[in-house]
Amino acid sequence: MQATRLNLKIIFIMLVLICSSFSCAQQSSNALTAEEAKVMMDRYMETMNRADLNLIDEIIAPEFVLCTPFFPAPIEGIEGYKALVTNTSNTFSGFKATIEEVVVSGDQVWGRFSMAGTNTGPLGELPATGKKFHISGLAVTRVVNGKIVEDETFWNVLEFYQQLGFTLAPPEGLTQK
Numbered sequence: 001m002q003a004t005r006l007n008l009k010i011i012f013i014m015l016v017l018i019c020s021s022f023s024c025a026q027q028s029s030n031a032l033t034a035e036e037a038k039v040m041m042d043r044y045m046e047t048m049n050r051a052d053l054n055l056i057d058e059i060i061a062p063e064f065v066l067c068t069p070f071f072p073a074p075i076e077g078i079e080g081y082k083a084l085v086t087n088t089s090n091t092f093s094g095f096k097a098t099i100e101e102v103v104v105s106g107d108q109v110w111g112r113f114s115m116a117g118t119n120t121g122p123l124g125e126l127p128a129t130g131k132k133f134h135i136s137g138l139a140v141t142r143v144v145n146g147k148i149v150e151d152e153t154f155w156n157v158l159e160f161y162q163q164l165g166f167t168l169a170p171p172e173g174l175t176q177k
Helices: 002-030 034-049 053-059 077-091 157-163
Strands: 060-067 092-105 108-119 132-144 147-155
Touching (some): 034 077, 034 092, 034 108, 034 147, 060 077, 077 092
Antiparallel strands (some): 092 108, 108 132, 132 147
């Protein structure tokens, strides 16, 4: 009886060790170091800075989703991101995105970034203003198996438009009483 209990304890301990080792291995396979995250984010910024569509294929996952305050709907997939990069390149000369700082938590990279450029092409239906902009923001980016699968950015869109010379006006017909 006592030998059976001892065997059950040993089996239980072995199961716990095996399960925890698989759990740790799974967590560490998606975890990034600060150095890896900085390299990945620098490469991500290079896709925009150089309009490098080939680099996009290397670092963006097919299921990629980008949420940004600039667009009402997410940018989805590799082709969606390529279209964004191409449009950005056609709209802003001298476009430069820079990662200023990164903080890593598992498969997430929290990055403080800045973007700058000159509006030399139409911005949707809005004409080019020829004005420069410089803004900062925060991005939360998720990397799985060496590819970016999710990115959510936060930045001041109103400030961006104001730097380009646009103003905020009340809706037509709205007056103060």
